[in-house]
Amino acid sequence: MPSPRRLGRRAVLYLLVALAMVWTLFPIYWMVTTSLKLPIEYAxxxxxxxxxxxxxxxxRSLWEHRFLRYFLNTVITAAAATVVSLLCGFLAAYALAxxxxxxxxxxxxxxxxxxxxxxPPIVIAIPLYVTLRQLGIINSLLGLVVGYQVYTLPYCVWMLLGFxxxxxxxxxxxxxIDGASRWRTLWSIVLPLVGPGLAATAIFSVIMCWNEFTYALLFLRSPAVFTLPIHIASYITEYEVLWGELMGIGLLASLPILFLSGYVQKYLLRGFAMGFK
Amino acid sequence: MTRSSARRAPFHERYFHYLILIPALLIMIALTVYPVINVVQLSFYRYSYARGEKAFIGLENYYRLASDRFFLKGLSNTFQFTALATVAELALGLGLALLFNTKFRGRRWLLPLVIFPMMLSTMVVCAVWGAMYHYDYGIINHVLRAVGLSPVRWLFDPNLALQSLVLIDLWQWTPMVFLILLAGLQSIPAEIYEAGRVDGASGFRLFRHMTLPLIKRHFLLAVLLRIIDTFKIFDKVYALTGGGPGDATETISLYIYREGFRYFNLGRAAAAAVVMLIAVILISAVYVRQVIRGHA
Structure with missing residues (x-):
């Protein structure tokens, strides 16, 4: 039978854990439930x-209002930016290592x-904007992919260097010694060994692009090319309390990220803290 | 099969390391080196994109900034936001890390849940908090009313708006501090604590004289990463307050955005960007030294 004092300590411990979880999860709970309520219940x-x-x-309303379009724009941008950075970043990391x-x-x-x-991304936004404009790719997903190299390439180089x-x-x-060329060594020896690290880096890079706001706001003008964060921002600033739909978008926009992050649990520290910022 | 034992290695073998570095090098030069140089140059010009006129004016953009009420307010707000958010996140993050460093039932599957907020897009976070902060329909004011307190104008009270944004940042980014500090705590071998207890130390003394010094490096990393990140504060302000009410939540990033992308005062925006750049370089010099020491 544990002593009353120890029992008291356990109770405090569990109370604190409960508080921590409420603080962390309540906003997420609120997002999910609001998206399922009728306006009369939240407004x-x-x-x-x-x-x-x-x-x-x-x-249903989201489906009718081109949600899929914004979703796909985000997928395409994040994937393309990641592929470019991963390729260039891996080669550079190998050379540097x-x-x-x-x-x-x-x-x-x-x-x-x-x-x-x-x-801060805003510091070099003006020259980047001018460059993308001169290249004729402002206001396009291609332009955003190019712009995102500012984030993803340094990130990939840094992460992959470690791997x-x-x-x-x-x-x-x-x-x-067996006579393999450098290219061959790189592709058939090093690449498979770095595989898991490459996958983790790719996932973090995708998350980074998926959530990026500043450059998407500055470089995209027409709604047809909006990514999810910009779409959400326009919702927040234009419609005050269309919360049902807004929370629905928020939830759908978050699911892929939560899903992906499940794969990189053991790299979380390395991926976020050491390389992210 | 390639034969590398030829009398003289072919060009692509001899210069292999240059060849594979070049793509990344070129991208970095075009997208970061050139823009940084360009923005410094631009800050010495009066350059209106709309009218297409460009004239060298020396330091005048900087003089103007020094007397621009919005810029100065932005500067002080940014520092205030950075300080408040960093301190709050470290305190809460340390508390959470200590909590999760003890053993309790369900710890293993609660841990990934604590990380959730920092995975979310800042816009999603803003959407949820914006709804919870709403004066009439927000859940927070509903609770305040229910317990007999008067509701609060979270984002529309000039004396409170910045702190309300800090609270959102606290929710979103404490997990990062938590993650770093927990890793620090878990790297401390259990024997050290046992030795400390044998010596008669307990509770707070153990924490103050053994735990804290041992996680000093992790602590410093968390501090620097949070300072560097909060200093950029832009997205939350843009989405929730637009810098207002009045200039209560004006920040440097927002100032650069407005001057550069709304008013097309590119010279002025560039000067503000250079000020920000210098501040960031000063802050991160500490960090860079640490990282280089750790990496080499």
């Missing part, structure tokens, strides 16, 4: 704590990569 001075009658009306460059070019490059990760350095050098040396 009221006394909103109901849980929907008394569940409705999917808001989701395995070779020495003259004049400390490699260190200089890494220092710059690190700095870029910290520059490439984890690959034991002996395998590559053995391949070289």
């Amino acid at each position: 009221s001075p006394e909103p109901s704590w849980a929907p008394t009658r569940i409705t999917f009306e808001h989701y 395995r070779f020495r460059f003259p004049a400390k070019l490699d260190n200089l490059f890494l220092l710059w990569v690190l700095l870029v990760k910290m520059i 490439v350095r984890d690959v034991p050098l002996e395998m590559e040396e053995a391949a070289a």
Whole structure:
């Protein structure tokens, strides 16, 4: 039989855990339930704590209002930006991890990569906007993919550098002795070994693009090319209390991210804290 | 099969490492090096995109900034937001990390749930909090009324709007601090605590003299990452307050956005961007030194 004092401690512990979970999960609960309520239940001075009658009306309305279009725009942009960054980032990371460059070019490059990760995106938005305009790709998903390289490329280089350095050098040396070319070594020895790291990096990069707001706002003008965050922002600023639909969009926009993040649980710290910002 | 034992290695083998670095290098030069140089240049010009006129005016953009009420307010608000949010997130994050460093039932599957908020798009977060903050229909004011308090104008009270945004940031980003500090706590071997207890230390003393020094590096990392991130504050302001009421939530990022992309005062916006850039470089110098030390 545990002592009363220990029992009291356990009770406090569980109370604190409960508080922490309410704080964390209540807004998410509110989003989910509001999306299932009739307007009469949320647009009221006394909103109901849980929907008394569940409705999917808001989701149907989203379907009719081109939700799929915004969703696909986001998927395409995030995927394309990630593929480009992953390819260039992997090659660069390999070069930086395995070779020495003259004049400390490699260190200089890494220092710059690190700095870029910290520059607020708005700081270089004007020259980027002008460049994309001159290239004729402003207000298009292609332009956004190019713009997103500012975020994703430094991120991929930095993350993959760590993963490439984890690959034991002996395998590559053995391949070289067997007469494999450098390209061959890279593609058939290093690439498979970095595979899991590559996948984790890709997932984080997709999440980053999926949630990105600033450049999407600045570089996209026509609703036809909007990504989800911009679509949500226009909802927030234009319609004050169309919350049923807004929360529905929010939930649908979050599901893929929560799903993807399930795959990278063990990389969360490395992916978010060390490389993200 | 390629033969690398040829008398002289072919070009693409000898310069292999340059070849594979070039794509990333070119993208970085075009999309980051050039824009940074360009924005510094631009800050010395009067450049109106709408009228297409461009004239060198030296430091005048900077002088103008120094006397621009909105810019100064933006500067002070940004620092205030950064300080408040960073301190609050570290305190709450540390508390959560200590809580989850103890053993309790359900810990394993509650842990991923605590991380949820930072996965969400900031716009989704703004949508939910905007609804909860609503003066008439928001759940928070409903609760306040129910317990007999008067409702609060969360985002529309000039004295409260910035703090309300801090609260949202606190909800969204405490998980990141939590994640970093929990990793720190879990890297402390249990024997160290046992040794401390044998020496008669307990509770707060153990925490203050053993735990804190041992997670100092993680703590510092969390501080710097949160400062760098909160300093950018733009999206929440844009979506929820637009800098208002009045100039209560004006920030540097918002100022640059408005001058550059609404009024097309590119020179002025560029000057503000350079000020921001310098501030970020100063802040991150500490961080960069740490990272280089850790990486090399």
